[in-house]
Structures are given as C-alpha cells and as structure tokens.
Amino acid sequence: MANIIYHEKARIFHLYNDKISYLIYVMENGHLGQLYCGKRIHDREDFPYLVEYSQRPTTSYLYSDRDFSLSHMKQEYPVYGSTDYRQPALEIKLENGSRISDFCYVFHSIQPGKPKLEGLPATYTESDEEAVTLCVTLYDQIAKARLKLLYTIFDSEAAIARSAKIENDGNRELHLLRAMSFNLDLPDKDYIWMQFSGSWSRERYIKERVLEPGITAVGSVKGNSSHDQNPFVVLKRPYTTEETGEAFGFSLIYSGNHLMQAEVDSHDVTRVTVGIHPFGFDWKLAAGEAFQTPEAVMVYSDGGLNAMSQTFHRLYGKRLARGYWRDRPRPILLNNWEATYLDFDEPKLMKIAQQAKNCGVELFVLDDGWFMGRNDFDCGLGDWYPNPDKLPNGISSLAEKIEEMGMRFGLWFEPEMLNPDSELYRAHPDWIICTPDRHVSHGRHQYVLDFSRKEVVDYIYDRMSEILSSAPISYIKWDMNRSITECYSAALPPDRQGEVFHRYILGVYDLYDRLTKAFPEVLFESCASGGGRFDPGILYYAPQAWTSDCTDAVERLKIQYGTSMCYPISSMGAHVSAVPNDQVFRNTPLHTRANVAFFGAFGYELDLNTLTEDELVEVRGQIDFMKKYRNILQYGTFYRLKSPFEGNITVWMSVSQDKKQAIVGWYRVLNGANQPYSRVRLQGLDPDLLYRNNLDGKQHYGDELMNLGLVTTDIMSGEAPQDGSACTDFESRLYILEA
Numbered sequence: 001m002a003n004i005i006y007h008e009k010a011r012i013f014h015l016y017n018d019k020i021s022y023l024i025y026v027m028e029n030g031h032l033g034q035l036y037c038g039k040r041i042h043d044r045e046d047f048p049y050l051v052e053y054s055q056r057p058t059t060s061y062l063y064s065d066r067d068f069s070l071s072h073m074k075q076e077y078p079v080y081g082s083t084d085y086r087q088p089a090l091e092i093k094l095e096n097g098s099r100i101s102d103f104c105y106v107f108h109s110i111q112p113g114k115p116k117l118e119g120l121p122a123t124y125t126e127s128d129e130e131a132v133t134l135c136v137t138l139y140d141q142i143a144k145a146r147l148k149l150l151y152t153i154f155d156s157e158a159a160i161a162r163s164a165k166i167e168n169d170g171n172r173e174l175h176l177l178r179a180m181s182f183n184l185d186l187p188d189k190d191y192i193w194m195q196f197s198g199s200w201s202r203e204r205y206i207k208e209r210v211l212e213p214g215i216t217a218v219g220s221v222k223g224n225s226s227h228d229q230n231p232f233v234v235l236k237r238p239y240t241t242e243e244t245g246e247a248f249g250f251s252l253i254y255s256g257n258h259l260m261q262a263e264v265d266s267h268d269v270t271r272v273t274v275g276i277h278p279f280g281f282d283w284k285l286a287a288g289e290a291f292q293t294p295e296a297v298m299v300y301s302d303g304g305l306n307a308m309s310q311t312f313h314r315l316y317g318k319r320l321a322r323g324y325w326r327d328r329p330r331p332i333l334l335n336n337w338e339a340t341y342l343d344f345d346e347p348k349l350m351k352i353a354q355q356a357k358n359c360g361v362e363l364f365v366l367d368d369g370w371f372m373g374r375n376d377f378d379c380g381l382g383d384w385y386p387n388p389d390k391l392p393n394g395i396s397s398l399a400e401k402i403e404e405m406g407m408r409f410g411l412w413f414e415p416e417m418l419n420p421d422s423e424l425y426r427a428h429p430d431w432i433i434c435t436p437d438r439h440v441s442h443g444r445h446q447y448v449l450d451f452s453r454k455e456v457v458d459y460i461y462d463r464m465s466e467i468l469s470s471a472p473i474s475y476i477k478w479d480m481n482r483s484i485t486e487c488y489s490a491a492l493p494p495d496r497q498g499e500v501f502h503r504y505i506l507g508v509y510d511l512y513d514r515l516t517k518a519f520p521e522v523l524f525e526s527c528a529s530g531g532g533r534f535d536p537g538i539l540y541y542a543p544q545a546w547t548s549d550c551t552d553a554v555e556r557l558k559i560q561y562g563t564s565m566c567y568p569i570s571s572m573g574a575h576v577s578a579v580p581n582d583q584v585f586r587n588t589p590l591h592t593r594a595n596v597a598f599f600g601a602f603g604y605e606l607d608l609n610t611l612t613e614d615e616l617v618e619v620r621g622q623i624d625f626m627k628k629y630r631n632i633l634q635y636g637t638f639y640r641l642k643s644p645f646e647g648n649i650t651v652w653m654s655v656s657q658d659k660k661q662a663i664v665g666w667y668r669v670l671n672g673a674n675q676p677y678s679r680v681r682l683q684g685l686d687p688d689l690l691y692r693n694n695l696d697g698k699q700h701y702g703d704e705l706m707n708l709g710l711v712t713t714d715i716m717s718g719e720a721p722q723d724g725s726a727c728t729d730f731e732s733r734l735y736i737l738e739a
C-alpha cells in the first residue's frame, strides 16, 4: 500500500510503499531537500542527522551563520548560482538577463491516484488505489513564477514518477533554458554507471563505467531519442549482479532530445539529473503561460538488475503501454521488407502472403514502397496515395484479399518525412524543418516535416486516417528514418526557435494520440531505422517497436539483452530473416533465428517461398510453438541469466505468472572442442514444484533447478551427419519446463 505522510513540524514528506521510502523536506531557505531514497525504512517524525551542516573551506554560504550552503545540501530540484555550483535542474532567464532562481515552498497537496500530463505520454493508474501523488508548489517572488513538482509513488512497485511544471504568474517574459524532469542527490558515489549505447543495427549495447568526481552523461541532440544513447541509465553498486544487490534505474518518458546525467561533486554526492537536453533549449514563457516537463521514472531494486527490469516491465507493460493490444498476445506477422525491399507488385506480394498463410502467419505487413512514386529512396515520401504501378487496385483491394486469405493486413508509413521529389514538397516547400538562407541537409534523401506546426500534423492525420478508413488495416508500422538538422520552424518567431525540437515531438505525440483514438484496435509498431526511437514516450502510443534493423540472430542477442534492461519483452519486435543475413552476411540455423526471436513480438522478415520443404515444416512448427507459448514468452517474468556481453553463451528465461511453466533460451555463438561441464542456475521457479524438462523428459524440483542448476553440458560425440547438416556454431536450445 502506497502512502505519503507529511510531518508538519520537521516539514518532511515520507513517500513509501512496502518496498521503498523516499524522504524529502523543506529546507531552511524554503527549497526542497532530499533526505533518503532507497529500501523501505520506518517512518519517523524527523531525521535530523541526515542533514549534515558543517563549515567547509572555500564554500559560499547563504546566511551569516556560515553553515547553510546549497553546495552541501542534497536537493530535489536545484538551481545554480546561489552557493550551489553543480549542474541545476532548472534555469530561467528573466527579462533583465539574470539567471538566478529562488523557488520556495508555498503549499502542497496529496491525492490518491495520478493526474494526467497534458499532451505528454506518462505512466497512469486504472484506479485511485494504485498510487498516491504529492504535488509541492514553490514560488519565486522575483521571477513571479510558480514551480509544481509532482511525485507519484505506486502501490506495488518500487518506482517513483516525477515531473515539473513551471508557470509564469507575472506579466514579464521568462525564458526557460533548462527544465529537467528529475533530480536526485544521492549521498555517495560508489556506483557503476550503465548506459545503453550503440548505433544503427547495434542499439542498446550495455556500456559501464565507474562513477568518479565530475560529470558522466549521455544524451541526444538529434531530435529523436536515437540509436546512439537511450533515455535510460542505471546506477548499480559494484557488487550488484543480475540476481543480487542494489540498483537504481532512471528512465525518461520522452522521444526527443534528452540528457541523462550523474555529477559527482567534491564531497562524493552523486547528483542524477534527467530531462530534455538543455543544449539549444529555450522555451519562452509569456505571461500566464506554463511549461510541463516530460515524466521521468526511477526504479529502485535491492534484488539485482533482474528485479529492476521486472519492475520496469510491469510498469511500462501495464501502466505506460495502453489500449486494445496492451495485454493481448501479439499477432505473428510476416513483413515483406527484407523479402522484396522496394521491388514488388501485387502478384508478388500475394505469393509471399499465401505461403505465409500456409505456415500459420496471422498478419501480413506491407512495408515501404507502396505509395506514389516510391520506386527508390529519393522519391515519394509524403505522397500517401497507393502507387498504381505496383498496386493497380489500391490498398483496400490488397488488404481485402489478405483478409479473405484469413490473415490481417498491416501497412508501413513514415508520417514525419517527405522527399524533395514529392508532390507534397512541391506544394508546401515551407513545411520542412530548415533554417532560412542556409543549406538544407538530408538523410536518406529525405527532409523532415515541421511537426511543430498544427496544419502539417492535420494534413498527415487526414491522409493516414483516410487510408485507414478505406481498407481493413489492423496494424501500422510507423517508421522515422532520419534525425533533424538545421532545426528551425518557419512558423515560429525568432524568440521561440529554441522550442522547435520539443514542439516537434509534441506534434508526433499529437498525431499518435489522434490516430490511436480514432483507430483503437489498430496495433501500432514504432520504428526509426530499427531502434532509433525505442523509448518509453513512444511505448505509450505504440505497444511494440522494431528493436533493430539488424535481424542476425547472434547480433540480436546483445540488442535484445540490452533492451530488456528497461523495456518489456512484448514491446520488442523480433523477426526471423533469411540467411545469409542481410546486415552481417552470417549463416545461422533457422532454429536459432527463431529461438532468439521468440522472446519478443515475433514474426518473419523473408519470403517463405525461398525455403525448402523441410524448412517450411520447421517454420510451421515454430509458429505453432509461438502460438502455444507466446503468453509466457511475451508476458511472463523475464530473467537474464548469462550475458552475451560477457561470454560465448547467453541464457535467459521467461516464467509464467503461476510459475508452472518456464522457457529457457540457451544460445552459444561459437562451438569448441571437448567443452567443459556447464550448468545454469535458473530463477523465478517454484522451489517445491516438480518440472518436466522437454528435452530429456527428466523431472527436477524448482529448488534443484535454481540451486544446483540446469545441466547444459554439450558433448559433441559420434560422427557428423553425412549431409553436412551438423550445426556447430550459432547453436541454441529452448528448454521448456512444465510443472
């Protein structure tokens, strides 16, 4: 049960549930201070020993008694320039050019449940019993500005959601130069920082470094959350493993420019700050206007990284993702992209679809290339009308034929883009993001539509909704294949150009919001050249995302392992593709490709007609398997057991809610001769249940499997099959354990 207690005398707020305590207080200068964040502790009237006043050389003090300096105060939403020299959460420029702020406590309210954040994705509750929210209002008398800090503690999760709102209450203009979502000053620096970094086709690789005094930060200034750095970081103790130890996960529910930062100061306090990247950010607050930051979520775990991830999975899977598909097993799809690229016509698609249907696929997805002029990457984007050369009978006729076949139909869009060679660009050259008098750069021959403008979003909404209304379309793949350059909007005045990046993302959210409301049963899958916008902001609208353009099973081990640190398995699009693989040209066995993709929103990314009869039999078996077990695979409790970043073997598993079934995925990249004995200690089973292992038919208690381990020793013996089919490298197995 979550609760928030206010101790009036000490002016302390204690936010707690069964798992965590979060203690904040009103400091003597009226600002909000941080006392404690971590495992649940007893409530007390006061915690005076936690505020360590002391005189320190070369410190600047606020008052004459020489012991209150913001430099030495752990704070909740700090500002720079009045004795604190660390990076702030907030920076406001006043009309006179000054940048000092002084937000002091005025009042607070505590309410059951969680209020909505207008225009922004955020976690939500389905009943008021699920969470409690504290809103602390602070005021700066000189700036005439109001600051509202929102804290929600969830009933059953070790998680706190935070955001801030700044209102201009005066009659002079203010400029927000920095408005972060979250700040936490932790009392020591003994952490390993984990970030999730990469590039196209190798997204969310786990990278670690030891925190040291100074700033450790990742972020994006590309306009999208990016392949390069995810808006998610972890601070874990040096002794923390997947199974044990403390970890804090920090996640920003946002899809644009972000900054995830830890600053260790001169006295080993670690300041974690999370929010919209302040680089280039300048939001004008005219009299009466308000700015709402995105929401950030912090998860605490004292049960290792798996427990942290499981909290994110539950929270983001059930209280961030929404709608018809949130809890439903995801349809097994076949996407034609790697099968045809742009080179297709209706008969070719029908042939691919028919074979997919024969194998049991449920959803046929037509990717890029179906619209006017789209025969190459340099034309067509923006002209969302069916290409008569490829589809003479239009989208509706194709979609109906697919439906008649017994599958659902899905369609690709890239709503935010246009090619210079398009009717839309010729009609509205001013609709793109570009800076006056400057060269316009492109990415993949495309420009970015100015989604900060309502008329642009309206136009794209009309085009998409017309197509969606005209045909039985059950799924949309929403792609986004380039970042923003020369950021500037022709529709905004000079003193609002620092708002364009954020307004752009608000436009993206607005379009998602309108489409998901108008077509509530359509399954949206987001994509950005693979995983370039795999973030919690988009997850609010699209419950699944194309994890990466890299479909090679070996590469996918790292990508899916890293992604699982924050994101639910049901959200990760994962497909079996052809060999040699299109990205790394590797030949992996068909079963390994499927064994990796099963842990995700499963599908195929190839023309099944190119497979042999034996392979087709195998594919049918895979689809039957997925239909039988997808509930556990996509919605079970997921445990990472052995990391692909640490060795040749990867193991992960999913356990059903009732613990009666579990599926263990075991993957080995390279084979070796005369392999050592090996066992893997499983997790999450019922110690007292007897599980039957499908591979050898033997039975073991849960406590054996979790303590002695599952024996995975692999002995190559005997003679290699004469047909050359012996699989050595890139081997994998699924162990199905049933009680």
Ligand code: DGJ
Residues within 6 Å of the ligand: 337, 367, 368, 412, 479, 481, 527, 528, 529, 530, 546, 548, 549
């Ligand atoms: C990038 C995506 O990640 C691919 O899956 C595919 O949809 C292409 N774009 C189409 O252009």
